[in-house]
Each structure stands twice: as C-alpha cells, then as structure tokens.
Amino acid sequence: MYLRKIETVDLPAVVGKETGGGIHPYHEILFISEGTVLLQWINRDYVASAPALFLLSPNTPHTLIRKSAFCRFGFIELDMEGSTEFPNLAQARLWNGMQSDKDPLGAGIASIYEMAFQIWNNLNPLNPYKSIAMDLIPLDIRKLLLLVSCFLNAREPRLADPSRVPAFPDKADATERIHKVIRYMESNYQNPLTITLLASHVYLDVSYFIRSFHKIVGKTPLQYLHELRLNAAISFLSTTKMSIQDITNEIGFQSIHYFSRLFKQKYGVSPSLWRTRHIS
Known part of the structure; x- marks a missing residue:
C-alpha cells in the first residue's frame, strides 16, 4: 500500500456548492469530521453528518x-498496489449507505470513527509524535480498513468475497435477483442507469443478466427502463404544466430529442401533441 496524498480541507463557503470530486485510478478514503455533506457516488446520493467515513x-x-455552512473533511488517496485490504466495491456500497443512518449501528462503528480521527490527528502540529507521523499513518490506515472489513463481514458475510455470490445463479436465485433489480429500477428510474450498473447491483454477469431479465420480464432491461420513464412522462404531461425539457430531465433522459423519438414510437405523436390532444 502506497500513501499518495493525505489532506484536510475546511469549507466555510456557500452551502450547496460543489466542493470537489471527479474520477481517478486510486482508492480514496473520505472522512467528514465537521458539518453535513452530500456525496454523489456511482449514481447514488449519500447525505451524511459528521462523523462520516466514505470509501x-x-x-x-x-x-x-456541502450541505452546512461549515464543513471539514479529510481525504486520503491510496495506491493499494494489488493489496486486498481495501473493501471491495460491494462492501464499499454497503458501508457508504450506512453513513446516512448511523444511530442503529452501535459502538462498533464509533470505534471506527475514533480511528479515523486518529489518522488525521497525526497531522496536528501539536502532535508529540509528529516526527514519525508519516510512518504511523499507513499503519493506522491498515487498522482502519481492517476494522471496517471486520464490521462489514459480521453484517454481510457473503460480501467479503464476491466469488461467493455466483454470477450464474440457479433459476430461483436468478428470479429473486431480477425482481430485486426491477424494484431498484422503479425507485431510481430518473437517475442515470446503465446495464452494467444494474447487473452489478445484483452481482450478475452482464450477458446473463440481460438474458435472464428478458426471460422473466418479457423485455430487455433497457426496454423496461424506457417504459418506466415514458409512463412517468405521461403522468407529468397530464397533471402538470412542466415544459417538455423539464419533463425530459425529470424522468432521466439526457436528450429531449431521444425522449421525443421514443415517445412518438410508443404513442404515435410527439409529447407536445399528446398533451394538446388529451388535456382540454
């Protein structure tokens, strides 16, 4: 494990303004020590108040x-150099989801936050061990990751090893997973969704996921997603005065032209003409 960067950032600026992010080829630990933030990660939103730890x-x-007037967070960028110490993607999703509702998690998670505070406290100029801080931090990071993994393995043992969740399950298991992803699509249709993301949500090989979905539902995942969005469009067209562009954005389409083309294919007319004909 190689520590690329560790830093603390204070954010006393305007509430609601983006403070950072992006995409990079390294693992990252993000610790919210003061304030409230919204983290958007892989098409999901996580609102969390300090202390909160994201992987x-x-x-x-x-x-x-930032979602509060003041926010302080620390971040660590890590090159794991092939190490498996960092929780896998499935574990990270589970862990990050817990940051919005920590109260039921008890003392176990509190000790993890204490460890996180300790990591950034190594950077304190008043730290009596500041001369060896950069030697201590990697050790503390390993301890933090071990605590998180232990905590998650106790709650969801199968996520410790994704190979224990077969990508080609039996018929009953596949049906259960497809129904799970259908519920996920119905709750998140307005968000950017890809076939790869949907398949990974239920730990299925992409090709197997598409075949299983079509066999169980009678249409492809993309066709089902379009159906959800077009049904939502009909509701907005018939009950609101929202513009076609606003409806396009609201139901998850990136292009008004693509939305209009799909709408016309299904209903025979453009969204505007449908509204004119059906709303007196």
Missing part, C-alpha cells in the same frame, strides 16, 4: 457538495 473505489465518479 471510494478506483475509477468511480464522485462529487462532494
């Missing part, structure tokens, strides 16, 4: 937005 896998897009 970000390499090459995963993320954006941090």
